[in-house]
Amino acid sequence: MDTLNVGIVGCGNISGIYLQNIPAYRGLSLRACADMRPEVAQAQASRHGIEAMSVDQLLARDDIDLVVNLTIPSAHFGVSLAALSAGKHVFSEKPLAVDFEQGRKLVDEAEARGLLLGCAPDTFLGAGGRLARNLIDDGSVGHILSGTAFLMSHGMEHWHPDPEFFFKPGGGPIFDMAPYYLSTLVNLIGPVKRVFAMSSIGFPERIVTTESSPRKGERITVETPTNVMALLEFASGAQVTLCMSWDVWKHGHPAIELYGTEGSLRVPDPNFFGGHVEVTDRGSDWRALDSSAMPLGAPNWRSPNWAPDVPARANYRALGLADLANAALRGTPHRSSGRLGLHVLEVMHSILEGAATGQQKAITTMLERPAVLADDDAAELWKGLPQTASAA
Structure with missing residues (x-):
C-alpha cells in the first residue's frame, strides 16, 4: 500500500480547505464524506468528485483507512472513538476532545489498537514554523527565557454562519484558537510544566451579524470565558505570557515573541503555514526572514471574508494528514500526534480551571x-493542486 484512503466526517465551514488540499498530498486518496445533514455532504461530494454517505456507512467501509474528524468540538470524542473502534486511523480537528479524560481515552485506544491518532493544528509544520524552529535549534537566539503569545479579536459572530458553539463550553478563544499557539510553542521550546491564569466574559451576549447567515440578528448567551490571560512555565524553564481574547476591537501585539539569551524571535501567525520570521541579535535591528520560498510557505489562499487589501496567506491544511500517512506507510516520525493534542488539551483545561479557582495547575x-x-x-x-482547483 502506498496511499491511505481518506473519508471526511463533518462537512461544515472548515471542510472546504481539507477537501481542496487532500488531493495535493502524496500518500492520501480522498474517497468519501459524511455529515449528519445528508444534503450538505452531497453538496461537498459533488463539488469534489467523491461519494457522500452516512457516518455509519463511512465507518463501515473497508476501503476507508483514515477518518478525518471535522465535526464540532463536542462531537470529536464520539466520532474519533467510533472510527478507532472500526479500525481506522484518525486525524481530528482541534481540540482532540472537549474533556481531558476523553482525550486520554482516545490516545490509549489508538495505541492499544496499533493505530495512529493525529490532531490539528498542523500549521507548525509549515514553512514559517519550520524556519522559527531552525533558528532556535541552531542557537540564533540562545536559550529561550521568556516570551509572549497574543490572539486578540472580537470573535466570530460577524463572519461565521452558525457561531453559537464558539461561545459555549468547549469553545471560547482557549479551545478554538489556543491550540495553534500552544502547539507552536511546544514545537519550539518543549512541553508546558504548569500554568497560572485569570479569565472573564467581556460581553455576556453576542448578536449574529453575518449577512449570509439564516441566524442573522439572533442573540447568543455567552457561557465560556472570552478573555483569558495565563502564565505558562515550560519544562525548559521558559516563562511565556499567553493572552487569548475575543473582547478586543484592535491591538498591535505580534502573534508570538520569544526572548532568548542571545536575541529575540518573532514567530508568524500560527494559524497559517508561512509568513515572515523576525530575529534580532543582542538588540540589533530586526531582520525579517521570508519563508514564502520554502516548501509549503508560498501564499496560496484567501478567505472570502477578508477585505480586498488583505494579502493572501499560506494555507496547506491537511499537511498533518500527509505526515500521519507517511508515518503509517513508511514508519517516519508522526509529528501532529494525538499525544501532542492531549498535552495541549490538558494545558487548555488547566488554564480554564486555574482561572476559575485562582490556583496554579501542574501539567501531568x-x-x-x-x-x-x-x-x-x-x-x-506536496505534489500540488490540480490546475482547476480554486484557491478561495
Missing part, C-alpha cells in the same frame, strides 16, 4: 518536542 502529560520536518521531506509530501 509530558512529551518530547515533535521531530523536525526537513524542507526536503516537506516538499516530498
